[in-house]
Amino acid sequence: MPDIAIIGAGISGLAAAHALAAAGRDVIVLDRREAPGGRIHSERRGGFLVEHGPNSMISPAPGAEALIATLGLGEERIDKSDAVRHRYLVRDGRAHALPLDPVGFFSSGFFTLRGRLRLLAEPFVARGPDDESVAEFVRRRFGRELLDYVFDPLVGGLYAGDPANMSMTAVFPRLKEIELRHGSVLRGMAAKMRRGASMRYDPRRRMLFSFRMGMDTLPRRLAGMLGSRLRPGTRVEAIAPAAGGGFRLRVRERDHLATLHAGRVVVAAPAYAAARLLAAFSSDAADAAAGIEHPPLAVVALGFDRRRLAHPLDGPGVLTPAVERRNVLGFLFSSTLFSGRAPDGHALLTAYVGGARSPELAQLPREELTALVRAEARELLGAQGEPVFESVRYWQRGLPQPGLGHPERVAALSALEAEWPGLFLTGNYFAGISTAACIDAARATACRALGLPGAQRNGTSSVDGARHTVSLQA
Numbered sequence: 001m002p003d004i005a006i007i008g009a010g011i012s013g014l015a016a017a018h019a020l021a022a023a024g025r026d027v028i029v030l031d032r033r034e035a036p037g038g039r040i041h042s043e044r045r046g047g048f049l050v051e052h053g054p055n056s057m058i059s060p061a062p063g064a065e066a067l068i069a070t071l072g073l074g075e076e077r078i079d080k081s082d083a084v085r086h087r088y089l090v091r092d093g094r095a096h097a098l099p100l101d102p103v104g105f106f107s108s109g110f111f112t113l114r115g116r117l118r119l120l121a122e123p124f125v126a127r128g129p130d131d132e133s134v135a136e137f138v139r140r141r142f143g144r145e146l147l148d149y150v151f152d153p154l155v156g157g158l159y160a161g162d163p164a165n166m167s168m169t170a171v172f173p174r175l176k177e178i179e180l181r182h183g184s185v186l187r188g189m190a191a192k193m194r195r196g197a198s199m200r201y202d203p204r205r206r207m208l209f210s211f212r213m214g215m216d217t218l219p220r221r222l223a224g225m226l227g228s229r230l231r232p233g234t235r236v237e238a239i240a241p242a243a244g245g246g247f248r249l250r251v252r253e254r255d256h257l258a259t260l261h262a263g264r265v266v267v268a269a270p271a272y273a274a275a276r277l278l279a280a281f282s283s284d285a286a287d288a289a290a291g292i293e294h295p296p297l298a299v300v301a302l303g304f305d306r307r308r309l310a311h312p313l314d315g316p317g318v319l320t321p322a323v324e325r326r327n328v329l330g331f332l333f334s335s336t337l338f339s340g341r342a343p344d345g346h347a348l349l350t351a352y353v354g355g356a357r358s359p360e361l362a363q364l365p366r367e368e369l370t371a372l373v374r375a376e377a378r379e380l381l382g383a384q385g386e387p388v389f390e391s392v393r394y395w396q397r398g399l400p401q402p403g404l405g406h407p408e409r410v411a412a413l414s415a416l417e418a419e420w421p422g423l424f425l426t427g428n429y430f431a432g433i434s435t436a437a438c439i440d441a442a443r444a445t446a447c448r449a450l451g452l453p454g455a456q457r458n459g460t461s462s463v464d465g466a467r468h469t470v471s472l473q474a
Contacts, residue, residue: 002028004449005249005262007236007277010038011435012426012442013268014222015067019446020266021226028262029226030251032235036223038270039428040435042214043301043391047343049214050301050350052393054435055332056080056208056215061436063443071221073211080208080316083336088318089153090326095311095318095380115145123184130180133404134163134171141185153319156329159399159433160297160355162322170402170410208316210338215435239265239277239423247422264422264449268442270294271400271429278416281423285416288409292429296362297398298353300373301334303389306347310382313347318380327361328353328376346388349377355398366392400429417448424449 004020006013009031017029035041039053057064068074086097091110098105106119125141134155138147147163155163155171168176178188211217223230237250242261249260267274275289313333320326332350335342342348351373354362364372370390377383413425426445428438 001246001261001263002026003262004028004264004266005030005247005260006266006268007031007239007249008038008268008270008273008427009033009036009219009223009230009232010268010270010427010438011040011219011222012038012428012438012445013266014219014226015439015442016266016268016426016446016449017226017229018067018222019443020449021229023446023450025450027226027229028260029230030234030236030249031230031232034232036230036232037216037219039395040215040219041393042216043393044214045391046303046389047346048301048303048348048389048391049334049341050299050348050391051210051215051334052299052301052391054215055334055350056210056337057434057436059207059209061439063440064436067439067443068218071218071225073217073221076211076213076217077209078212078338078340080337081339083314084316086315088315089149090318090320090324090380091149093324093379097315111145111149115143115149118143119146120186122186125184127179127183131167131169131176131404131407134166134168136164137168137172137176137179138163141179148323149321152323153321153330156322156355156357157319159401160295160329160352160357161399161401162356165356165401165403167402167404167406170406208337212340218435236269236277238280239267240280241420264424266424266426266445266449268426268445270397270427272397274425274427278413281420282412282416284412288412289429291409292406293356293401293403294397294399295354295356295359295401297355297395298362298364298369299393299395300351300353300370301389301391302349302351302370302373302377302383302387303342304347304349304383304387305385306345308384309347309377310384311380313381317350320380322357326376326380327358327372329355329357331377331381348389349381349383351376356401362394362398399433402429 003025004027006017006029009029013029017027020027041052043050087100088095096110098108098110119142122141138151152163155161178185182188234251234253237252240248242248246261246263247265251258251260267277271289271292275286279286313336316337317330317332319330329352334350335348417424424445426442431437431441
């Protein structure tokens with residue numbers, strides 16, 4: 001009987017398994033899919049390298065970077081290209097180049113005088129409730145223009161979400177905390193400056209990075225180190241407490257049904273899959289997990305002869321606000337962000353379609369979907385002629401949406417661990433969807449499974465991890 005069974009071989013399950021195995025525990029990792037990595041999926045074809053899931057991480061990321069070093073992947077890491085000089089937002093049907101630094105961004109001509117004056121009025125706005133939607137918070141504190149042209153595309157890029165339905169406390173907890181503590185976000189930033197913190201933009205403080213051969217370098221290395229302890233093609237049908245202690249897992253390995261026993265269980269599956277497994281222990285926890293929405297998302301990659309694109313592509317990508325009524329959430333300029341993503345003389349664009357904004361578009365047939373994206377590339381980026389490369393990935397269940405009530409859902413799920421000793425939960429619906437946040441949360445879960453004192457649900461104890469969110473552009 002293994003000490004610990006881990007359900008799910010995405011980055012959360014693999015990182016937890018690595019930490020537990022390193023501590024000398026006998027672990028087994030079960031996943032219904034044949035390939036490890038979960039949402040991390042890198043495709044290498046025809047000289048192009050497409051990320052169908054997360055495209056990068058942001059440094060500093062102490063937990064993730066420590067894991068990368070332990071795995072000997074330091075030489076495989078690559079940083080964002082120096083060719084990234086602007087950020088792009090769509091307004092009035094055109095992609096506008098904006099400075100990367102916040103001061104230049106907000107003082108640019110992209111925003112109206114009325115919008116900038118409304119931002120300066122923020123210190124005079126009263127505090128709001130403990131939680132509210134992102135849209136309610138931003139509209140109240142900063143005005144409609146910043147909601148429409150900053151936070152809406154940002155939420156679309158981070159979560160493929162709708163700010164009207166997202167919890168401010170869950171998505172932007174630091175901004176909400178500053179408001180509650182100081183009564184104003186701008187006053188809170190001024191207080192931070194008085195304490196000696198620099199507000200000057202320094203691109204070296206937060207650096208995007210990936211791997212030469214793609215993001216799946218990380219889960220592939222973790223899977224390789226686990227060896228036979230990873231059992232792909234194994235679906236966990238049910239979990240139940242065992243009479244003599246521990247847990248009994250009913251599994252289907254291809255066409256074979258079997259029962260496994262484990263002393264402890266870590267559920268590292270997506271929320272919708274965890275809901276099914278948790279129903280035997282708590283209907284409240286199962287309902288909480290099932291209540292986390294995952295709207296469909298489609299990823300469309302197009303490779304062009306570079307001469308066929310009029311746009312300079314000198315940024316991480318372009319985001320589209322919902323008020324602009326575009327058919328894509330945005331484009332990543334993948335071959336600008338990192339080297340080795342396209343053959344010489346070519347460029348790779350990665351578009352994101354659907355999400356909470358337009359879920360029906362993410363389910364279009366492939367031919368219609370690629371035609372839609374090519375039209376957007378033509379109108380926004382000056383693409384001409386036919387792409388030389390196309391790739392499409394449909395995520396029928398996309399990114400988890402931390403909607404209103406999400407903190408209460410997480411509390412209900414966390415309470416399950418206290419009610420059922422030996423049962424642990426981790427995943428991208430707890431402390432952030434980015435790869436780095438998942439690693440931090442998984443390592444904290446491993447600490448709890450090991451019984452280490454002070455291990456916290458948010459992943460900051462003994463892991464020194466922070467909440468990291470990475471947009472479709474990052």
